[in-house]
Amino acid sequence: MINVMLADDEQLLREGVRLVLRHADDIEVIAEAGDGAEAVRIACEHPVDVALVDIRMPGTDGLIAAEQLAERAPAVKVVMLTTFGEQEYITRALRAGAAGFLLKDSGPQELIHAVRAAAHGGAILSPRVAKDLIDTHVTPADGRSVKAQRLVDTLNDRERDVLVLVGVGASNAEAARLLYMGEGTVKTYVSRILAKLGCANRVQAAIIAHDAGLLPTG
Structure with a gap:
């Protein structure tokens, strides 16, 4: 079973992701967080395998959370949730060791695949942004x-x-x-x-x- 944590300040989005992941019999959402600080605390205290983390959150944002998770809970695979056009934030998350990036409007199967791939050490780069991110923002x-x-x-x-x-x-x-x-x-x-x-x-x-x-x- 892949234990997942959702970190996003929008409750509606968290509920939507949870509903999608419920259709995968090998994935379980065990925790939710409304900001980055809470996400780091939860990941350090619970057996989280994959953390789906929003880049933009009030207080401690997803970028800071990714950096702190890399130091304090390195076994947790972090997948950043982003919207198209936020590429300027992504270089820093890449350097922090994020396992990849998933657009918030990704389909259910893409979301499930991303969680499974991250849990098994794979990289998740949404096809619509992967090449652009590397070519444009990782100079x-x-x-x-x-x-x-x-x-x-x-x-x-x-x-x-x-x-x-x-x-x-x-x-x-x-x-x-x-x-x-x-x-x-x-x-x-x-x-x-x-x-x-x-x-x-x-x-x-x-x-x-x-x-x-x-x-x-x-």
């Missing part, structure tokens, strides 16, 4: 590109191929099909890549791929 700062290139240099050619597909948001199944590998083999490569790059999740690996200039620009 290498001075020195970061060089550091990313050095990290990428530790990978062999096949690992780089897998990293590129991780960087553009491909799932393990999609990468397996494109690289003519077994899905289990891709999963092993991804784990190895994360270890070599020192990344907590696929989103952070995607940032390094972007900073190192490995991703297509079109």
